[in-house]
Amino acid sequence: MDFLAPSTWAEALAAKAERPDALPVAGGTDVMVEMNFDHRRPGALLDLTRVAPLGEWAFDDGRVRLGAGVTYARVIAELGSTLPGLAMASRTVGSPQIRNRGTVGGNLGAASPAGDSHPALLAADAVVEVESAARGVRHVPVADFYTGVKRNALEQDELISAVLIAPPSGPQQFCKIGTRNAMVIAVSAFGFALHPDRRAVGTGIGSAAPTPRRATDAAAFLAGELEAAGLWESRAALPEGLAAEFGRKVRDAAAPIDDVRGTAAYRLHTLSVMARRAATWAWDEHRRAA
Amino acid sequence: MRIELTVNGERHEADDVWEGESLLYALRERLGLPGSKNACEQGECGSCTVYMDGVPVCSCLVAAGQAQGRDVTTVEGLAGDDGLDPVQQAFVECGAVQCGFCTPGFLVSTHDLLARNPRPSDPEIREALAGNLCRCTGYEKILDAVRTAAHS
Ligand SMILES: Cc1cc2nc3c(=O)[nH]c(=O)nc-3n(C[C@H](O)[C@H](O)[C@H](O)COP(=O)(O)OP(=O)(O)OC[C@H]3O[C@@H](n4cnc5c(N)ncnc54)[C@H](O)[C@@H]3O)c2cc1C
Ligand code: FES
Ligand code: FES
Numbered sequence: 001m002d003f004l005a006p007s008t009w010a011e012a013l014a015a016k017a018e019r020p021d022a023l024p025v026a027g028g029t030d031v032m033v034e035m036n037f038d039h040r041r042p043g044a045l046l047d048l049t050r051v052a053p054l055g056e057w058a059f060d061d062g063r064v065r066l067g068a069g070v071t072y073a074r075v076i077a078e079l080g081s082t083l084p085g086l087a088m089a090s091r092t093v094g095s096p097q098i099r100n101r102g103t104v105g106g107n108l109g110a111a112s113p114a115g116d117s118h119p120a121l122l123a124a125d126a127v128v129e130v131e132s133a134a135r136g137v138r139h140v141p142v143a144d145f146y147t148g149v150k151r152n153a154l155e156q157d158e159l160i161s162a163v164l165i166a167p168p169s170g171p172q173q174f175c176k177i178g179t180r181n182a183m184v185i186a187v188s189a190f191g192f193a194l195h196p197d198r199r200a201v202g203t204g205i206g207s208a209a210p211t212p213r214r215a216t217d218a219a220a221f222l223a224g225e226l227e228a229a230g231l232w233e234s235r236a237a238l239p240e241g242l243a244a245e246f247g248r249k250v251r252d253a254a255a256p257i258d259d260v261r262g263t264a265a266y267r268l269h270t271l272s273v274m275a276r277r278a279a280t281w282a283w284d285e286h287r288r289a290a
Numbered sequence: 291m292r293i294e295l296t297v298n299g300e301r302h303e304a305d306d307v308w309e310g311e312s313l314l315y316a317l318r319e320r321l322g323l324p325g326s327k328n329a330c331e332q333g334e335c336g337s338c339t340v341y342m343d344g345v346p347v348c349s350c351l352v353a354a355g356q357a358q359g360r361d362v363t364t365v366e367g368l369a370g371d372d373g374l375d376p377v378q379q380a381f382v383e384c385g386a387v388q389c390g391f392c393t394p395g396f397l398v399s400t401h402d403l404l405a406r407n408p409r410p411s412d413p414e415i416r417e418a419l420a421g422n423l424c425r426c427t428g429y430e431k432i433l434d435a436v437r438t439a440a441h442s
Pocket of ligand 3: 386387388389390391392393423424425426427
């Protein structure tokens with residue numbers, strides 16, 4: 001096995017192109033578990049922690065360009081009010097030690113249906129920026145990035161450089177069900193965003209389908225009801241039952257399984273409750289902000 | 291491969307490091323620093339917690355090669371010439387150590403908490419120590435020790 005430690009992005013891309021068998025490692029919180037338990041023996045580890053730009057974030061053309069190697073701890077400390085949904089999700093990840101190392105890029109690389117950043121990225125319409133030495137930069141809308149259970153849209157020679165996320169025009173929420181507050185893989189999770197600028201609603205479902213996914217019909221339903229009742233302008237209270245109906249439609253978008261963490265039926269139930277609460281909290285916050 | 295890093299203020303080198311091994315393994319088996327404990331090797335228990343460049347991490351989840359050139363502090367580095375660190379002293383005095391396996395990790399995590407927040411509330415202590423598991427003490431004495439260290 002080899003240990004490749006590029007110090008520039010160009011070197012990293014060249015190394016990945018030359019060595020398709022090299023496994024990128026950022027915070028190592030997924031990769032090293034697999035290594036320690038002999039579940040994975042790649043031909044090489046490709047250490048990305050010396051590629052400085054991956055650990056940076058900046059405003060770029062109205063969006064936050066979050067380097068793939070920015071840790072959860074830094075998202076929480078530095079972007080709590082700029083990217084509230086992702087920061088809320090980040091606060092629920094693992095433990096302080098895990099948040100000090102684990103990265104959003106690593107969560108996307110692992111593409112677990114239970115990854116906590118995914119519902120927040122889906123609700124916020126994030127775009128994943130990937131790059132290869134041969135073909136340059138490619139922008140993948142996050143909903144297209146998840147292609148199967150723990151599979152993503154990366155080609156063999158590509159690396160994730162950044163995630164592009166527009167700061168929200170309205171409130172965001174993130175809810176997660178687990179057996180305790182720390183150190184839990186989500187039984188189910190839900191990300192929610194109100195986009196008053198576009199009169200749209202964003203959603204993201206975690207741990208309740210083969211991939212993270214949106215509740216597209218539910219989002220269109222809620223946005224349409226808000227429109228029809230003139231609520232985007234008036235910011236009046238939500239009509240009785242609207243949030244609950246939204247919750248049921250979110251539930252209908254999921255396709256969970258029974259596993260050790262929970263039953264499919266429980267996951268469906270929790271999704272409808274989380275979606276109702278998230279919509280209610282976000283709308284109340286939107287009203288207070290008027 | 292060979293790695294060079296600073297541990298507890300001293301330059302260390304290790305040869306024949308396997309490319310896939312963890313910093314925890316390198317510390318314990320190659321550098322003769324068995325203070326950091328290996329209990330789960332999957333980031334769940336925190337008994338391997340060390341500072342890397344000033345940030346507490348699970349050393350079982352850092353590839354040894356990622357620590358090349360970095361600055362690591364293990365539990366062995368907490369005590370000074372004039373004796374135990376106040377955090378260590380408080381753990382001893384409060385009976386926060388039973389089998390002791392979790393203790394090195396709790397010491398590093400507590401040391402970090404008090405460096406950032408010298409007067410933490412109980413919820414803040416619980417949050418900061420959420421990545422450290424103890425199977426013996428039931429945590430009450432550990433909480434006592436953290437509060438004691440904060441007031442010493
Ligand atoms: C104890 C523990 C608790 C955890 N709790 C949670 C939790 O609550 N919620 C959660 O979502 N996750 C959790 N995880 C999983 C893990 O911490 C996250 O998935 C994290 O985001 C992984 O980031 P990393 O930088 O450590 O990734 P790594 O382990 O370094 O990499 C993960 C994957 O991404 C690939 N990769 C990394 N960076 C890139 C890149 N730039 N380009 C291409 N591929 C890349 C790697 O090759 C690998 O396949 C937990 C893990 C542990 C050990
Ligand atoms: S041995 Fe590293 S967290 Fe348990
Ligand atoms: S004292 Fe035994 S595990 Fe904590």
